[in-house]
Structures are given as C-alpha cells and as structure tokens.
Amino acid sequence: MTAVTSQAQTVDQTIDQAAGPPALREGAFGHATALSCRECGHRIDLGPHYACPECFGPLEIAYDFPAVTAREIEAGPPNMWRYKALLPVPEDIEESPNTEPGFTRLLKANNLGRELGIDNLWVKDDSTNPTNSFKDRVVACALSAAREFHSKVFACPSTGNLANAVAAAGARAGIKTVVFIPADLERPKQVNSAVYTDSLVAVNGNYDDVNRLASEIAGEEDGWAFVNVNVRPYYAEGSKTLGFEIAEQLGWRLPDQVVIPVASGAQLTKVDKAFRELIELGLVEEKPYRVYGAQATGCSPVATAFKDGQQVVRPVRPDTIAKSLAIGNPADGVYVLDICRRTGGAVEDVSDDQVREGILLLARTEGIFTETAGGTTVGVLKKLVDTGQLDPTLETVVINTGMGLKTLDAVADQVGAAVTIDPSYGAFVATGLA
Ligand SMILES: Cc1ncc(COP(=O)(O)O)c(C=O)c1O
Numbered sequence: 175m176t177a178v179t180s181q182a183q184t185v186d187q188t189i190d191q192a193a194g195p196p197a198l199r200e201g202a203f204g205h206a207t208a209l210s211c212r213e214c215g216h217r218i219d220l221g222p223h224y225a226c227p228e229c230f231g232p233l234e235i236a237y238d239f240p241a242v243t244a245r246e247i248e249a250g251p252p253n254m255w256r257y258k259a260l261l262p263v264p265e266d267i268e269e270s271p272n273t274e275p276g277f278t279r280l281l282k283a284n285n286l287g288r289e290l291g292i293d294n295l296w297v298k299d300d301s302t303n304p305t306n307s308f309k310d311r312v313v314a315c316a317l318s319a320a321r322e323f324h325s326k327v328f329a330c331p332s333t334g335n336l337a338n339a340v341a342a343a344g345a346r347a348g349i350k351t352v353v354f355i356p357a358d359l360e361r362p363k364q365v366n367s368a369v370y371t372d373s374l375v376a377v378n379g380n381y382d383d384v385n386r387l388a389s390e391i392a393g394e395e396d397g398w399a400f401v402n403v404n405v406r407p408y409y410a411e412g413s414k415t416l417g418f419e420i421a422e423q424l425g426w427r428l429p430d431q432v433v434i435p436v437a438s439g440a441q442l443t444k445v446d447k448a449f450r451e452l453i454e455l456g457l458v459e460e461k462p463y464r465v466y467g468a469q470a471t472g473c474s475p476v477a478t479a480f481k482d483g484q485q486v487v488r489p490v491r492p493d494t495i496a497k498s499l500a501i502g503n504p505a506d507g508v509y510v511l512d513i514c515r516r517t518g519g520a521v522e523d524v525s526d527d528q529v530r531e532g533i534l535l536l537a538r539t540e541g542i543f544t545e546t547a548g549g550t551t552v553g554v555l556k557k558l559v560d561t562g563q564l565d566p567t568l569e570t571v572v573i574n575t576g577m578g579l580k581t582l583d584a585v586a587d588q589v590g591a592a593v594t595i596d597p598s599y600g601a602f603v604a605t606g607l608a
C-alpha cells in the first residue's frame with residue numbers, strides 16, 4: 175500500500191532521493207481507488223505509473239464513486255471542477271491555482287445542420303477554453319496529479335495544443351515547465367507556448383519521434399511529470415468532462431451520435447467512458463449511442479484499420495495540414511476501434527482540401543472559427559452523412575476541439591479582402607456590394 179498522510183504538501187516540495195518519494199496525502203485522488211490495466215485487469219496502487227507491471231498494457235483509473243446527484247453537480251462552479259467527484263482529483267482542487275477550464279458552450283447548429291441535412295445538430299465548442307483547446311481539461315487533471323506526486327517539472331511531448339495548455343497551467347501553478355514539439359509546427363502554436371515558458375524544445379522529427387524522446391527522459395529523470403506519458407492515466411480522465419458536459423447541457427441525457435477527432439484516441443475513449451459512468455451512476459437514462467472518430471487522410475491509421483476490419487492499428491508517417499492530429503502511432507487506437515465498432519459508429523477520414531472546406535463551412539454557418547482538427551471533424555461529419563454512415567434524423571453532437579487562429583495558414587490563401595478600394599462612397603458602390 176502507498177503510505178497516506180493527512181498533511182497537505184506543497185508543489186515545490188521535491189523528492190528526497192534517500193527517503194524515497196514523499197507520502198501521498200489522504201484524498202489526493204478523490205474517489206479513485208487504484209490503477210487498473212485495460213488489457214488484463216490487474217490492479218496496482220495509485221502512483222505515477224502508466225504501464226501494467228504484468229503485461230505492459232495501459233493503466234486507467236478505477237473508482238469507488240459516491241452517490242452523486244445532478245443537483246449537486248449543477249450547484250458546482252462553471253468549470254470542469256463541477257464534476258470533481260468523478261475525477262482523480264482532491265476535494266480541495268479549486269483552492270490550488272489552475273486555469274479552470276471547461277463548461278464551454280453547447281450550441282444548437284441549425285445552419286450547419288441544414289447545410290448537411292442533419293435535423294438535430296449541436297456543436298460542443300471547446301475552442302473557448304483558456305488556451306483555446308480541449309487540452310486545458312486534461313492538463314488540469316495532470317497538474318493536480320503532478321502536485322500530489324510533488325513533481326519538480328511539468329512537461330509534455332505535443333502536437334501543439336497540449337504544449338500551450340501545459341505551459342500556461344504550469345505558469346499559473348508556479349511549477350517549472352518544459353514542453354517538446356516537432357520543429358515544423360505551425361508558428362502560432364509555437365508562440366502560444368513560448369509566451370508562457372522559457373523552455374519550449376523544438377525537436378527535429380515528427381510527433382512520434384518527440385514522444386519517444388519524452389518517454390526516454392521520463393525514464394531517466396526523477397520528478398518529471400510528463401502529462402501524457404507517466405501521468406497519462408490521470409491526464410486522460412480530464413477528457414471525460416467533455417462527455418459529462420454534453421449530457422448535462424442536453425438536460426441530463428445522452429445524444430444519439432457524437433463525432434470526435436482522433437489523434438492518440440484518448441479523448442474519444444474518455445467521452446465514451448463518461449457516458450458509461452453517467453449511466454452507471456443513474457445520472458442519465460441508459461440508451462444506445464454511436465461514437466464516430468475523425469482523422470485526416472494524411473494521418474489516418476485508425477480509420478484505415480476500421481475500414482479494413484483490422485484489430486490492430488498499423489503506424490503511419492503523418493503528412494497532413496491537420497498537425498494537431500498528426501500522431502502516426504496512436505496509443506489508444508485499438509480502443510477507438512473497439513468503441514466505434516461496439517456502438518455502431520465508424521472512423522472516417524478526409525483529405526486536406528476537405529479539412530479546409532470543413533473549417534470554412536463551420537465558420538460560415540455557425541460563426542465558429544476552428545483549427546484544422548475541427549475542420550477534420552466537420553469534414554468527416556459531412557462525409558458520414560453523404561455515405562450513409564451517420565443517421566441524419568438522430569440527435570448528433572460534433573466536438574470542436576480547437577481554435578482557428580492557431581492554424582491561420584490553413585485557410586489564409588482561400589479567404590481575404592473581397593476588394594481593395596479607395597475611401598470613397600463611389601468606389602464602394604462600384605464594387606457592387608451595396
Ligand atoms: C485540437 C485537438 N483536437 C483533438 C486532438 C486529439 O486528441 P487525442 O490525442 O486525445 O485523440 C488533439 C490532440 O492533440 C488536438 O490538439
């Protein structure tokens with residue numbers, strides 16, 4: 175058993191090598207009880223672990239949930255901590271500085287629905303999080319774990335958005351951050367990290383190279399919390415809040431269909447986990463729902479495996495403008511396959527041109543400027559309808575996970591000033607725009 179103490183300990187308390195890691199405080203992980211292997215079910219004590227000691231399978235958090243009512247959740251803060259009882263975080267999570275992400279808008283998307291022929295369509299718009307992507311949610315959970323483990327450094331390998339979220343959350347929490355990205359990442363995503371941290375590391379290689387490097391550093395260095403490597407089980411739970419919010423904002427019920435972008439696949443698997451937990455807790459009625467995954471064709475290992483009827487995901491070398499989704503060897507790929515097959519959904523992919531079309535379609539129908547990940551998701555939504563894989567008569571939610579200002583170049587050549595005129599009324603009339 176991990177030793178437990180009731181003493182709160184501060185984030186700057188470092189690990190004393192001789193004495194071993196400091197004890198965990200009581201309730202450090204809320205109602206989480208253990209780490210459980212997703213492959214063989216083996217359980218171990220809560221700690222900074224991510225691989226099963228028996229079979230090397232990925233670990234996830236197991237809980238003993240209390241009875242939670244909708245009223246209690248609704249009385250909580252307007253951020254993801256309203257669901258703290260269902261996350262691996264302590265009861266006093268709101269007292270430690272964090273970016274307070276979540277509770278973003280769920281918008282009825284009638285214009286986009288009309289355009290695509292979908293009767294009842296919603297956009298869950300996560301572009302309005304503190305650093306403009308859903309990654310603020312997962313990072314908030316990872317930060318809590320890093321605190322409880324007394325980590326010295328808060329770090330990540332990233333396709334861009336995660337680095338932004340880690341750098342910002344670390345700055346606010348007063349913990350040293352080091353974030354690693356592929357050197358060819360879009361400039362705005364680099365700047366959006368570098369404003370918060372002196373330690374942005376650009377690596378000559380793709381995301382999978384960066385991820386391998388991060389795993390090596392995590393194995394060598396003590397006291398480093400790599401959010402999506404050695405604290406990944408805690409981190410990933412943050413994505414459940416997207417699923418919780420969708421259900422709450424629909425009036426405590428599940429949608430019939432949900433379309434989610436896939437890079438590592440963590441988000442998709444956790445939205446499904448959230449829906450199942452809500453059913454288990456009696457917070458929503460049990461009903462069938464379909465989960466769909468969206469990838470860009472230039473990095474579509476999961477969509478390829480889905481279409482080929484494979485049980486394994488063959489890694490690919492990414493080549494797409496959807497850089498935030500450019501993970502060629504997705505950690506949760508096989509679980510995405512399982513979920514999409516079990517629920518009767520699908521995993522689809524669209525070309526870079528369709529990604530650009532998806533960005534413009536969402537912008538012009540709903541006034542939401544999404545990044546390439548969202549362009550991918552909207553493009554896939556359209557393709558799913560056109561190919562008869564998604565039922566347009568059923569209630570559907572599409573998740574917009576990021577912000578278009580971070581990937582301006584994707585559409586900069588396609589939009590711009592309609593005309594340039596002299597500042598006179600006559601010149602304006604001559605344009606025919608009046
Ligand atoms: C904007 C955006 N959407 C979706 C994803 C996919 O997330 P996951 O790795 O959980 O599949 C990412 C991952 O980096 C992202 O940045």
Ligand SMILES: [Zn+2]
Pocket residue numbers: 211212213214215216226227228229230231
């Ligand atoms: Zn195992």
